[in-house]
Amino acid sequence: xxxxxxxxxxxxxxxxxxxxxxxxxxxxxxxxxxxxxxxxxxxxxxxxxxxxxxxxxxxxxxxxxxxxxxxxxxxxxxxxxxxxxxxxxxxxxxxxxxxxxxxxxxxxxxxxxxxxxxxxxxxxxxxxxxxxxxxxxxxxxxxxxxxxxxxxxxxxxxxxxxxxxxxxxxxxxxxxxxxx
Numbered sequence: 001x002x003x004x005x006x007x008x009x010x011x012x013x014x015x016x017x018x019x020x021x022x023x024x025x026x027x028x029x030x031x032x033x034x035x036x037x038x039x040x041x042x043x044x045x046x047x048x049x050x051x052x053x054x055x056x057x058x059x060x061x062x063x064x065x066x067x068x069x070x071x072x073x074x075x076x077x078x079x080x081x082x083x084x085x086x087x088x089x090x091x092x093x094x095x096x097x098x099x100x101x102x103x104x105x106x107x108x109x110x111x112x113x114x115x116x117x118x119x120x121x122x123x124x125x126x127x128x129x130x131x132x133x134x135x136x137x138x139x140x141x142x143x144x145x146x147x148x149x150x151x152x153x154x155x156x157x158x159x160x161x162x163x164x165x166x167x168x169x170x171x172x173x174x175x176x177x178x179x180x
Contacts (some may be wrong), residue, residue: 004167006035010102015041019048032172033079033164043163050156057149061092063112066102067153068121073103073178074123077161082173103179115150122154 009020009030016038018088024030037044054064065088081103088094088102098107105120118137121129121147137147163169 002032002036002167004036004039004169006032006170007038008035012038012046012138016044019044022025023048031083033083033160036167036169037163047156047160048151048162050159054149054152054156057152058143058145059115059149059153062088062094062109063115063155064108065092065094066098066112067150068157069099069102070105070116070119071123071154071157072161074120074179075158075161075165076178078164078175078177079164079171079173080161081178082146083173085176086173091126095170111141114142115146118142118147118150118156122151123158127151 006015007020009017009024012020019041020030020034020038023034034044034047038046055061059067066079068084072078072084085099089096089101094102095111101107102116105116107116114137117140118129118133126162134147137150138144138164142150
């Protein structure tokens with residue numbers, strides 16, 4: 001049971017109702033995470049705007065989903081690991097082998113592998129990467145824009161990981177558990 005109430009769209013009012021209706025319209029479902037975030041419309045709006053802005057960036061959906069999977073694995077967030085494993089395989093075109101590789105920071109695609117290598121360093125060092133990490137990323141083909149987006153995706157996913165873990169949001173996706 002979630003530690004924060006899950007705000008149901010039919011019971012929501014004001015900005016929360018408006019935001020939840022937008023989530024339902026965009027996705028066809030309203031995930032429990034967004035229902036928990038709706039306790040503070042500012043939190044839900046921040047998530048939706050951050051996520052929406054990054055989805056319009058240069059990194060393609062399969063790379064974004066791999067980053068989300070890696071960060072969820074690193075942070076032990078089963079909600080996000082479950083959600084992004086599902087989204088990765090059902091919407092972003094990843095197969096299960098790629099999801100499994102992403103959990104370990106790997107990918108068969110060189111660009112995705114470079115992004116995951118950097119993302120792993122960012123999350124493991126809590127942002128404290130060094131010049132060598134940036135040099136490796138650039139030599140692996142990532143542009144400065146790609147690097148900025150990888151860092152932003154790590155930050156977005158740390159936010160959702162921490163939110164879901166702290167609120168103990170009930171998983172409403174096919175359940176995937178992190179490896180200890």
